[in-house]
Amino acid sequence: MKTHQLFIDGTYRDAKSGKTFDKISPATGEKIAVVHEALAEDVNDAVMAADAALKGEWGKMPKAARCDLLMRLADAIQARTPDFIEAEVADTAHTRHFAEKVEIPRGAANFRIFAEMLKHTGGEFYHMDTPDHTGAVNLELHRPKGVIGVISPWNAPFLLMTWKVGPALACGNTVVVKPSEESPYTATLLGEVMNEVGIPKGVYNVIHGFGPGSAGELLTQHPKVSGITFTGETRTGEAIMKQAAVGLRDVSFELGGKNPAIIFADADMDKAIEVTMRSVFANTGQVCLGTERVYVERPVFDEYVSRLKAGAEALKHGGPETPGATIGPLISDEHRRKVLGYYDKARELGAKVVTGGGMPQFNDERQGGFFVDPTIWTGLPEDSAIVKEEIFGPCCHVTPFDTEEEVIAMANDTTYGLSATILTENLSRAHRVGGQIEAGLVWVNSWFLRDLRTSFGGSKSSGIGREGGLHSLEFYTERSNLCMKL
Numbered sequence: 001m002k003t004h005q006l007f008i009d010g011t012y013r014d015a016k017s018g019k020t021f022d023k024i025s026p027a028t029g030e031k032i033a034v035v036h037e038a039l040a041e042d043v044n045d046a047v048m049a050a051d052a053a054l055k056g057e058w059g060k061m062p063k064a065a066r067c068d069l070l071m072r073l074a075d076a077i078q079a080r081t082p083d084f085i086e087a088e089v090a091d092t093a094h095t096r097h098f099a100e101k102v103e104i105p106r107g108a109a110n111f112r113i114f115a116e117m118l119k120h121t122g123g124e125f126y127h128m129d130t131p132d133h134t135g136a137v138n139l140e141l142h143r144p145k146g147v148i149g150v151i152s153p154w155n156a157p158f159l160l161m162t163w164k165v166g167p168a169l170a171c172g173n174t175v176v177v178k179p180s181e182e183s184p185y186t187a188t189l190l191g192e193v194m195n196e197v198g199i200p201k202g203v204y205n206v207i208h209g210f211g212p213g214s215a216g217e218l219l220t221q222h223p224k225v226s227g228i229t230f231t232g233e234t235r236t237g238e239a240i241m242k243q244a245a246v247g248l249r250d251v252s253f254e255l256g257g258k259n260p261a262i263i264f265a266d267a268d269m270d271k272a273i274e275v276t277m278r279s280v281f282a283n284t285g286q287v288c289l290g291t292e293r294v295y296v297e298r299p300v301f302d303e304y305v306s307r308l309k310a311g312a313e314a315l316k317h318g319g320p321e322t323p324g325a326t327i328g329p330l331i332s333d334e335h336r337r338k339v340l341g342y343y344d345k346a347r348e349l350g351a352k353v354v355t356g357g358g359m360p361q362f363n364d365e366r367q368g369g370f371f372v373d374p375t376i377w378t379g380l381p382e383d384s385a386i387v388k389e390e391i392f393g394p395c396c397h398v399t400p401f402d403t404e405e406e407v408i409a410m411a412n413d414t415t416y417g418l419s420a421t422i423l424t425e426n427l428s429r430a431h432r433v434g435g436q437i438e439a440g441l442v443w444v445n446s447w448f449l450r451d452l453r454t455s456f457g458g459s460k461s462s463g464i465g466r467e468g469g470l471h472s473l474e475f476y477t478e479r480s481n482l483c484m485k486l
């Protein structure tokens with residue numbers, strides 16, 4: 001039975017709390033690991049180790065050397081791709097293809113992009129006139145923020161945790177990572193690679209546990225933690241904001257979404273189906289940027305629904321060991337119950353269930369896994385819970401529309417503002433409509449294309465702040481303006 005320990009000050013160790021919890025396989029429902037739960041003393045040890053590292057070798061390291069070390073870390077992650085694939089797949093039951101092609105390469109890229117940017121980017125400089133006409137110069141300086149608490153979710157564990165640790169370390173901070181209780185493995189494994197490449201002890205620390213009353217909440221309240229970068233549910237973000245308020249801890253939030261796809265009659269329908277089959281069903285719908293609302297211009301509504309139905313019904317359920325599987329299980333029985341609750345609610349509200357709406361039956365080990373049917377609904381009003389609330393499963397509601405004004409209003413009529421995707425072959429329409437969607441990311445004729453130099457984040461209930469490229473400097477550094485009289 002695998003055991004996941006804490007990783008503190010460069011060393012793996014049991015939790016002083018003496019508490020552990022089980023990790024269950026999403027593919028079979030069987031216990032696959034025991035995880036050590038960090039409580040107050042463990043959390044304090046991790047934060048104090050991170051604080052000490054800021055004042056030690058790491059804090060004194062020249063920026064270029066720090067960035068070179070992170071580039072070597074990216075190479076070392078790449079070299080251990082097979083180990084990270086097995087770790088991620090064990091926790092999430094993702095296909096090895098998804099882990100190999102998306103998740104692990106992004107883990108390396110998330111260090112590389114920020115090391116390269118920080119190494120080669122200059123800063124702001126302003127010359128000003130002065131009353132005595134001798135002038136003054138202004139230098140915008142950046143220094144590390146300090147110890148950063150990183151709290152990450154289970155839906156893309158390694159990608160999302162490194163998306164935060166990469167810029168944090170590139171900017172000279174140290175981190176204490178609290179991965180989701182559902183996905184401890186890759187964050188723990190990364191400690192080995194940190195030691196292999198020579199990242200000083202205490203720079204990267206991993207504590208395991210839950211949120212309220214556990215490692216997560218304790219981390220957000222620790223006086224030596226200077227900022228919390230969090231990815232997860234909106235309501236969790238609200239809780240963390242309250243927890244982090246005492247001490248005025250800065251926060252960077254990437255939260256939930258209820259993302260629309262808009263398909264105009266002039267769209268390339270093959271492309272529209274390819275894009276939305278991924279944006280609705282990839283990772284079993286457990287993607288914050290995924291589509292849960294589809295708006296289709298009326299002339300092509302029936303064709304679209306019919307082809308999406310065919311695509312959904314062609315998906316093959318299975319875990320990483322199931323040959324040819326194209327849709328996996330949800331992460332946990334608890335999450336499956338949440339998604340099935342929405343499936344029931346849709347029926348109660350009178351939705352037309354185009355396909356799905358329940359869970360598949362198997363006569364093999366998959367029967368113990370947390371599988372649900374890929375599901376498509378039509379016919380519900382825009383104010384229904386199915387259209388308004390994030391479900392985070394392999395499902396979508398499809399609504400017809402007649403005009404641009406109507407569909408823009410429907411797309412924006414949400415408390416979220418994370419992402420959207422627009423399918424049209426009309427360039428001016430893409431610019432016109434895309435510029436009016438209230439979301440952090442808008443794709444045209446594509447989905448989940450990610451340029452890591454661009455800003456990433458959501459508005460309204462989808463987040464606070466933007467990360468990505470140089471935008472990450474805003475959160476991971478403290479600015480000073482140095483004004484020198486000439």
Ligand SMILES: NC(=O)c1ccc[n+]([C@@H]2O[C@H](COP(=O)([O-])OP(=O)(O)OC[C@H]3O[C@@H](n4cnc5c(N)ncnc54)[C@H](O)[C@@H]3O)[C@@H](O)[C@H]2O)c1
Nearest residue numbers: 153154179180210211212216217232233236254255256288
């Ligand atoms: N915007 C994005 O980039 C993005 C990316 C991925 C996932 N998400 C969102 O994440 C959610 C799914 O992930 P999840 O179920 O793990 O989210 P979650 O909010 O339940 O948990 C996320 C993390 O927060 C911790 N946590 C929970 N309560 C806490 C508290 N009070 N204090 C401190 N830590 C606490 C959890 O242990 C976990 O590590 C979805 O809503 C999805 O939209 C958003």
Ligand SMILES: N/C(=C\C=C\C=O)C(=O)O
Nearest residue numbers: 155163286287288289450
């Ligand atoms: N944060 C990112 C992806 C989020 C995926 C949400 O499920 C990213 O691509 O950087």
